Amino acid sequence: MNTILLLEDEAALSRGIQFKLEKEGYRVIACDSIREARLQFQANPVRLILCDIMLSDGSGLDFCKYIREELQSDVQFVFLTAMDTELDIVIGYETGADDYITKPFSLAVLMSKVNSVFKRIEKNAAGKSPAVRSGSLTYYPNEMQLFLNNRPVELTRNEYRLLQLFLNHPKQILSKTQILEQMFDSDGNFVDSNTVAVNIRRLREKLNDSDNKRMIKNIRGMGYVWDLEVE
Numbered sequence: 001m002n003t004i005l006l007l008e009d010e011a012a013l014s015r016g017i018q019f020k021l022e023k024e025g026y027r028v029i030a031c032d033s034i035r036e037a038r039l040q041f042q043a044n045p046v047r048l049i050l051c052d053i054m055l056s057d058g059s060g061l062d063f064c065k066y067i068r069e070e071l072q073s074d075v076q077f078v079f080l081t082a083m084d085t086e087l088d089i090v091i092g093y094e095t096g097a098d099d100y101i102t103k104p105f106s107l108a109v110l111m112s113k114v115n116s117v118f119k120r121i122e123k124n125a126a127g128k129s130p131a132v133r134s135g136s137l138t139y140y141p142n143e144m145q146l147f148l149n150n151r152p153v154e155l156t157r158n159e160y161r162l163l164q165l166f167l168n169h170p171k172q173i174l175s176k177t178q179i180l181e182q183m184f185d186s187d188g189n190f191v192d193s194n195t196v197a198v199n200i201r202r203l204r205e206k207l208n209d210s211d212n213k214r215m216i217k218n219i220r221g222m223g224y225v226w227d228l229e230v231e
Contacts, residue, residue, distance in 0.1 A: 002118055003044055007037045007051040007060065008080065017050070020107045033057045038066065041134065042149045044073055045136060046118055053092070058195040061095050068096035073150040076117050078104070083194045134169055134230045135215060137207065139167065148207060159203050166216065166226035175223035200224060 004021060008014040009032040018028045023129070030045055031037040033059050041049070053060040060079060067073050079092050082103040089100050101113055132139045138147040144160050146153045155163065165182050166176070176196045200216055207215055217227040 001025070001027045002048070003021055003029065003046050004048045004050060005037060005041055005044070005046045006030045007032075007055065007063065009036070009052065009056045014118070016107065020111060024111060024114075026114070034060075034063045037063060041067070041075075043136065044149075045138060046150060047121060047135065048076045048078065049113065050078050050114075051203070053079055053083055053088075061091065064092075064095045064097055068106060069100075071151050075150050076121060078113065078117065080110075084173065115177065134167060134170065134226070135216070135228045139163065152227075153206055155203070155206060158199055159206065162199050162203055166224075167230050169227065170226045170230040171183050173223050173225045197222075201221065 002025075004026050006014060006015065006028055008030070011032070014030050015060065017217060018030045021028045029040050029230075031040055031042065031044070032055075034055055036112075037049075037051075040046075049064075051060040051063060055063075060081070064077055064079075067075065068103055076099075077097050078099040078101060079091075079097050080101050080103065081088070097217055099113065099117065101110060132141060136149045138150075139145070141164065146155060146160075146163070161182075164178070179196050204216055214227050216226050219225055
């Protein structure tokens with residue numbers, strides 16, 4: 001299900017938008033502050049952000065800048081705002097917005113825009129391998145591209161191989177021997193008994209969110225298990 005983060009502090013408008021989007025089959029996370037939106041974005045696989053500009057605890061422009069520059073996320077970002085001068089629109093695009101909807105707007109116009117955004121997302125992804133999703137992680141195997149909470153994560157070749165092994169066998173305990181046999185070449189380069197533990201520790205560090213210990217769980221005396229469902 002496609003997840004949309006809605007940042008709007010006008011309660012009645014937020015409820016109306018959320019109701020319409022959910023009725024159309026989208027999952028909506030509604031926030032009324034930038035602080036809450038930051039937390040929700042990093043905890044959920046958001047694919048589209050709908051954001052007001054004038055907010056109670058700051059500017060939506062600053063939130064967009066945070067998404068683009070600090071998190072380096074390419075999530076689709078659409079402003080909902082009454083600030084509709086040419087300068088306002090230009091500033092919004094320069095900050096990193098993908099589109100702009102000026103208030104007041106009808107819910108039919110909003111749905112048309114949202115549906116168009118997701119069609120564009122699917123079109124852009126058409127050339128990619130199917131995404132593997134697990135918790136807050138999205139992985140494209142053929143391209144070796146990994147995203148955690150919509151942020152790109154760089155892994156080494158061995159870390160990618162380790163990740164792929166876990167995602168192929170979710171909820172299954174894998175011993176150190178099994179991992180070594182599947183991951184590494186049998187040329188004597190990776191025979192140290194600490195190799196698996198070291199690579200798993202490094203992978204956990206890069207999957208640096210609140211779930212990383214739950215993603216890869218250590219089963220004492222038996223091995224390791226990817227402890228989340230994989231889609």
